[in-house]
Amino acid sequence: MQLYFIDKLIEEIAIIWIDDDWVIIPEFDELLEKLKMDRSKKFENIWKFVKNLESDIDAIKTEKQRLSLKQKICENKVERLKWFVKNSMEKHNNKTYKAWIFEFSFRKSSSLNIDNIDLIPDEFKRVTIEANKSDIKAAMKLWTEFKGVSISENQNLVIK
Numbered sequence: 001m002q003l004y005f006i007d008k009l010i011e012e013i014a015i016i017w018i019d020d021d022w023v024i025i026p027e028f029d030e031l032l033e034k035l036k037m038d039r040s041k042k043f044e045n046i047w048k049f050v051k052n053l054e055s056d057i058d059a060i061k062t063e064k065q066r067l068s069l070k071q072k073i074c075e076n077k078v079e080r081l082k083w084f085v086k087n088s089m090e091k092h093n094n095k096t097y098k099a100w101i102f103e104f105s106f107r108k109s110s111s112l113n114i115d116n117i118d119l120i121p122d123e124f125k126r127v128t129i130e131a132n133k134s135d136i137k138a139a140m141k142l143w144t145e146f147k148g149v150s151i152s153e154n155q156n157l158v159i160k
Contacts, residue, residue, distance in 0.1 A: 001038060003042045003043075006035055006038050086106075089104060089106070137151060
């Protein structure tokens, strides 16, 4: 049975199956205990499932790091091999090198190098404005008020 339905049945027993003295009718006491046991077992199973998922997350993160490192190694090899071919072609004044399934050639391109950003006019600069949340939160805890800012309290489930 799903946790949602277990909770609903417990609520129904609490609302409907209680007599005038706020005592559970004996016939339903056993059912309530079974539902509480089912709920406890469901919590245990959810805890186990969460732990398995967290383990999967850790394994995936580790694998991503391993693959990212492998990707970087391959990218560096490609750049180094291209550098070897480029240097060889330049050394022998080759503008192109053709074979029946591939061709190496040079293409002109340009790139902009910024030597001193302070000398560039403001209309050619991008500015990113960002709130320093940790400093604002610390200041607000010291009774400093900011318009347009609020602290929300959250309930975070901790699984140990």
